[in-house]
Amino acid sequence: ADKPQVMVLATGGTIAGAGAQAANSATYQAAKVPVDKLLAGVPELGNVAQVRGEQVFQIASESFTNEHLLTLAKRVAALSKQADVDGIVITHGTDTLEETAYFLHLTVRTSKPIVVVGSMRPGTALSADGTLNLLNAVTVAGDASARGKGVLVVMNDEIHTGRDVAKTVNIKTEAFKSPWGPLGMVVEGKSFWFRAPAKRHTVNSEFDIDKITALPSVEIAYGSGNASDVAPRALAAAGAKALVYAGTGNGSVSKQVVPALRELRAQGVQIVRSSRVNGGGFVLRNAEQPDDQYDWVVAHDLNPQKARILTSVALAAGADSKALQRIFLDY
Numbered sequence: 001a002d003k004p005q006v007m008v009l010a011t012g013g014t015i016a017g018a019g020a021q022a023a024n025s026a027t028y029q030a031a032k033v034p035v036d037k038l039l040a041g042v043p044e045l046g047n048v049a050q051v052r053g054e055q056v057f058q059i060a061s062e063s064f065t066n067e068h069l070l071t072l073a074k075r076v077a078a079l080s081k082q083a084d085v086d087g088i089v090i091t092h093g094t095d096t097l098e099e100t101a102y103f104l105h106l107t108v109r110t111s112k113p114i115v116v117v118g119s120m121r122p123g124t125a126l127s128a129d130g131t132l133n134l135l136n137a138v139t140v141a142g143d144a145s146a147r148g149k150g151v152l153v154v155m156n157d158e159i160h161t162g163r164d165v166a167k168t169v170n171i172k173t174e175a176f177k178s179p180w181g182p183l184g185m186v187v188e189g190k191s192f193w194f195r196a197p198a199k200r201h202t203v204n205s206e207f208d209i210d211k212i213t214a215l216p217s218v219e220i221a222y223g224s225g226n227a228s229d230v231a232p233r234a235l236a237a238a239g240a241k242a243l244v245y246a247g248t249g250n251g252s253v254s255k256q257v258v259p260a261l262r263e264l265r266a267q268g269v270q271i272v273r274s275s276r277v278n279g280g281g282f283v284l285r286n287a288e289q290p291d292d293q294y295d296w297v298v299a300h301d302l303n304p305q306k307a308r309i310l311t312s313v314a315l316a317a318g319a320d321s322k323a324l325q326r327i328f329l330d331y
């Protein structure tokens with residue numbers, strides 16, 4: 001009874017996946033196993049916490065929409081206010097896990113631990129990673145030392161901040177990496193911390209999920225050799241309020257694309273320059289492009305998909321381009 005009370009919110013993904021055979025590590029169906037069965041599969045959970053489960057969705061995370069984000073974050077925020085909840089774990093598909101974790105990190109105003117977890121192999125596979133990941137996630141969510149550190153992602157024995165972490169490789173179990181390193185490790189039911197997040201989050205955030213009713217459309221256009229302006233123009237014509245440009249290198253933009261982005265900005269669409277560089281893009285204002293002159297924003301070190309999340313949250317709060325740039329440096 002003195003154990004921490006941890007709520008597990010299940011949303012689907014491979015951690016709830018099932019394949020035909022033990023050799024199927026990549027060929028399987030995601031989002032099959034219900035939360036009660038997931039929890040029953042790890043009796044060791046009872047040694048670290050009093051665990052309750054709730055099935056929020058049962059989907060693959062590539063199909064997460066803004067509505068799913070709002071529903072989940074509002075549920076997490078409500079639970080975080082309950083005296084009988086010490087920590088919250090969200091089981092999630094890994095494909096967009098980094099986006100959901102960052103969204104919660106920005107919008108849920110609590111110091112209680114919130115941990116997002118997934119797996120790279122379904123529970124039916126040899127060397128399935130979901131059971132230990134889940135045990136580690138519940139361990140961290142129930143650990144008072146995890147309070148105030150924002151939303152965490154626990155995968156492969158590592159504790160990452162939801163702001164930095166990204167899926168950097170598929171198939172392998174060491175899929176999640178942070179460009180600035182993990183915050184800590186969880187080993188044999190104990191958390192070990194080495195650093196803390198430096199940016200604003202959760203209780204220190206100016207955003208609040210209780211006040212967000214809808215997220216504006218923010219789309220991503222991808223840079224490459226032979227890039228054209230077809231995608232940016234089409235996305236804006238379809239109603240995007242902001243475009244994240246996944247630029248090459250330092251967030252560079254092809255000279256075939258620059259005029260379209262300038263025109264769209266003049267029409268009121270926010271332009272955010274990010275970098276498609278995997279695991280370490282870093283875009284500086286007025287380097288590569290004259291952002292002051294064009295009234296564009298830089299995403300700093302956030303990858304394009306995280307830049308989409310922050311832009312949506314900032315625009316929902318009414319940010320103009322100046323506020324948006326300040327927000328990109330603060331969060």
Ligand SMILES: NC(=O)CC[C@H](N)C(=O)O
Pocket residue numbers: 012013014015030059060061062092093094095096118119120121
């Ligand atoms: N490893 C995974 O969780 C990927 C499964 C699925 N594509 C998802 O993101 O939900």
